[in-house]
Amino acid sequence: MPTFRLTLDQTALLVVDIQERLCAAMDRDTLDRMLMRTNAAIEGARALGLPIILTEQYPKGLGPTHSLVRMRLGDVKPVEKLEFSAAVPEVLAALGQRRQVLVAGMEAHICVFQTVRDLVERGLSPFLLADAVLSRSAEDRRVGLDLCRDAGAQVATVETALFDLLGRAGTPEFKKVSAAVR
Secondary structure: OOOOOOOHHHEEEEEEOOEHHHHOOOOHHHHHHHHHHHHHHHHHHHHHOOOEEEEEEOHHHHOOEOHHHHHHHOOOOOEEEOOOOOOOHHHHHHHOOOOEEEEEEEOHHHHHHHHHHHHHHOOOEEEEEEEEEEOOOHHHHHHHHHHHHHHOOEEEOHHHHHHHHHOOOOOHHHHHHHHHHO
């Protein structure tokens, strides 16, 4: 039975393929909201000391990570891949012993879904950050979220996940996370 409780020592953030040319194909308003929520996840993960892993799907064709996300990531080096799934050996190695994976990125019905499915098949617990996941169409996004849930992911929001990891208010981390999700 999957766990519904995130723990700091078991959790990492995986940001999947939020790349310039892919972003150009998205609806501007929904893209802006997804970028904002992804950046909140990154800031929250930093405040909580979580490892952050970034992938780029065929960067020669799809370009680099979107500049607004890239700025937040700082020195996080992207794992380049040709596979749709981000559960490639380099990502799995970067996860180390961590078993819970917060997943943000695009597209929900392709790379995100295949990543979630592969993580579950490897015995990991993906937590899909629904407000930080996007597809070109609303229908593909909805189907992608459903497929991820059916594959075994817990579906949450950035704020739900970060506050679950915090567990309590009144700490310096709480102040940083609260600022990140505003």
